[in-house]
Amino acid sequence: xxxxxxxxxxxxxxxxxxxxxxxxxxxxxxxxxxxxxxxxxxxxxxxxxxxxxxxxxxxxxxxxxxxxxxxxxxxxxxxxxxxxxxxxxxxxxxxxxxxxxxxxxxxxxxxxxxxxxxxxxxxxxxxxxxxxxxxxxxxxxxxxxxxxxxxxxxxxxxxxxxxxxxxxxxxxxxxxxxxxxxxxxxxxxxxxxxxxxxxxxxxxxxxxxxxxxxxxxxxxxxxxxxxxxxxxxxxxxxxxxxxxxxxxxxxxxxxxxxxxxxxxxxxxxxxxxxxxxxxxxxxxxxxxxxxxxxxxxxxxxxxxxxxxxxxxxxxxxxxxxxxxxxxxxxxxxxxx
Numbered sequence: 001x002x003x004x005x006x007x008x009x010x011x012x013x014x015x016x017x018x019x020x021x022x023x024x025x026x027x028x029x030x031x032x033x034x035x036x037x038x039x040x041x042x043x044x045x046x047x048x049x050x051x052x053x054x055x056x057x058x059x060x061x062x063x064x065x066x067x068x069x070x071x072x073x074x075x076x077x078x079x080x081x082x083x084x085x086x087x088x089x090x091x092x093x094x095x096x097x098x099x100x101x102x103x104x105x106x107x108x109x110x111x112x113x114x115x116x117x118x119x120x121x122x123x124x125x126x127x128x129x130x131x132x133x134x135x136x137x138x139x140x141x142x143x144x145x146x147x148x149x150x151x152x153x154x155x156x157x158x159x160x161x162x163x164x165x166x167x168x169x170x171x172x173x174x175x176x177x178x179x180x181x182x183x184x185x186x187x188x189x190x191x192x193x194x195x196x197x198x199x200x201x202x203x204x205x206x207x208x209x210x211x212x213x214x215x216x217x218x219x220x221x222x223x224x225x226x227x228x229x230x231x232x233x234x235x236x237x238x239x240x241x242x243x244x245x246x247x248x249x250x251x252x253x254x255x256x257x258x259x260x261x262x263x264x265x266x267x268x269x270x271x272x273x274x275x276x277x278x279x280x281x282x283x284x285x286x287x288x289x290x291x292x293x294x295x296x297x298x299x300x301x302x303x304x305x306x307x308x309x310x311x312x313x314x315x316x317x318x319x320x321x322x323x324x325x326x327x328x329x330x331x332x333x334x335x336x
Contacts, residue, residue, distance in 0.1 A: 063091035063117035063132060066330050070143045071310065073325045076277075076292060076317075079310050085331070086137060086146050089118040092222060092266065093328040094166045095316045100173035103203030110139045110318065111204065112328055113165040113177065116149065134165045134179065136204070143326055152177065154199050156209035161186065162197070164222045168252065175201040176252055178213060178223045178234075185221070194220045196236065198253055214247055214255040224267040224316075225252070228276050233298050235267035235278065244280060246298055259299050265291065268316040268327075279327075281313040290315045290329060 068090045071083035086093075093114040098107050105111065116135030134152045139145060154162055154177070162179035169175050177199045184191040195215040199207035214223075219239035226233050231248050234255040238245035244263045247255035265280030275294045282291050284304045290312060293301035314330035 062120075063115050064089050064120045065333050066091035066117070067333050068093045068112070068114055068328055069312065069331045070139075070146075070326065070328050072143065072320075073327070076272075076325050077305070077307075079307055079327065081309050083310070084143065084146075086112065086328070087114070087116075087118075087135065087149060088333060089116070089120070090135060091115045091117060091330050092164050092314050093316050093330065094224065094268070095318055095326075095328045096167050096169060097318055097320070099169055100171075102169070102173045102175060102201075103205065105138065105204050106140065108140075108321070110143055110326070111167065112137050112139075112146075112316075113152065113167050115163050115165070116151065118149075132161065132163050132182070134162055134177075142320065150205065152205065152207060154179075154207045154209050157197070157199070159183075160197065160209070166223045166225050168225050168227070170252065173202075175204055175207075176225070177201065177207050178225055180221050180223060180236075184219075193217060196220070196223045196234070211253045213249075213253060216258070220245075222266045222314075224269055226269040226271070226276070227252075228269075228271060228298055231298075233269075233276075235261075235269060237266055244278065261295075261299060261301055263291070263293055263301055263304070266314045268314070270317045270319050272319050277317060279315040279317050281315070289313075290327075292317075 067088045068086045069083045070086055071079045073079040093112055095110055095112040098105055098109045098111060101107050113134060113136050116133045119133060120131045135149045136152050137146050137149050161182035163182045164180040166178040179197055181195050184194045193215045196213050197209055198211045198213040199209040201207040214234055220236045222237040224235040232252045234247045235244055241260045243260060244267045245258045245260045247258040249255040263278055263280045264282030268279040270277050275296060276298050277292055277294050278301055280291045284291055284306045287306040287308060290307045290310055291304050293304040295301045312329040312331045316328045318326040320326055
């Protein structure tokens with residue numbers, strides 16, 4: 001009996017030791033995990049602030065500090081973070097999928113136009129204004145690879161500084177390129193109208209400036225054109241409202257009667273299931289970034305959401321033939 005009691009005491013003592021060690025181990029492991037989480041959170045915050053600081057620097061540097069990227073999605077909600085950088089020192093992209101052959105370009109080709117700032121003499125936007133060009137690149141394999149940059153020549157645009165391009169294709173294959181004349185921003189005292197022009201091309205490379213498509217006395221920039229509900233719609237950044245407005249046209253060459261959409265950012269549009277999607281850049285549900293909204297009339301938009309895993313702006317969305325989506329947008333380069 002004495003031996004049994006002694007054995008019980010040993011077992012109880014051993015159990016107590018094991019319990020004490022287990023509690024110590026769990027507590028120590030928890031503290032290490034908590035310390036790791038705190039360090040990771042701190043690093044994430046530092047990285048976030050570093051990204052925001054870099055964004056501010058590149059915004060201050062103008063288009064020279066931007067690049068354009070290509071990304072894809074199956075649902076417009078989650079986008080491929082392994083996005084492809086297309087061109088550095090480039091900004092305000094717009095893209096279309098060619099529906100008809102034109103020149104040496106085949107139907108199905110993705111054609112992108114953008115502000116090419118690589119020729120600017122410095123990162124100082126003020127000393128480099130007016131040196132931007134309109135560049136073009138294309139992809140024949142759904143955005144996997146891209147051509148070398150080509151500078152678009154616009155005959156008849158002498159005296160203009162063409163920027164913020166938007167491109168569409170007519171049913172006969174003709175390409176229309178819209179641009180904002182940046183002179184009104186460079187020499188504001190000399191201009192009382194802010195003007196968007198349209199130019200035509202039969203080969204995708206050489207354009208003829210033929211029409212003043214739209215003008216107003218209040219500052220505007222960044223046109224985006226789409227055909228929807230049997231009308232042409234011209235979206236643009238309307239500086240008096242600090243948001244996107246839309247003007248309407250019976251043809252693709254003249255627009256009037258602007259209305260404001262209350263969507264912020266630089267516009268990019270596409271049609272999905274008879275709904276018009278307007279991409280911009282702003283706030284929704286406490287988040288900030290590239291936004292997507294939809295409308296059945298082109299003016300009143302709803303269901304605004306933010307694309308959370310993309311840092312950038314100036315989006316140009318595309319609805320691909322297989323039902324998936326692509327987007328070209330502006331990113332921010334590392335600036336020392």
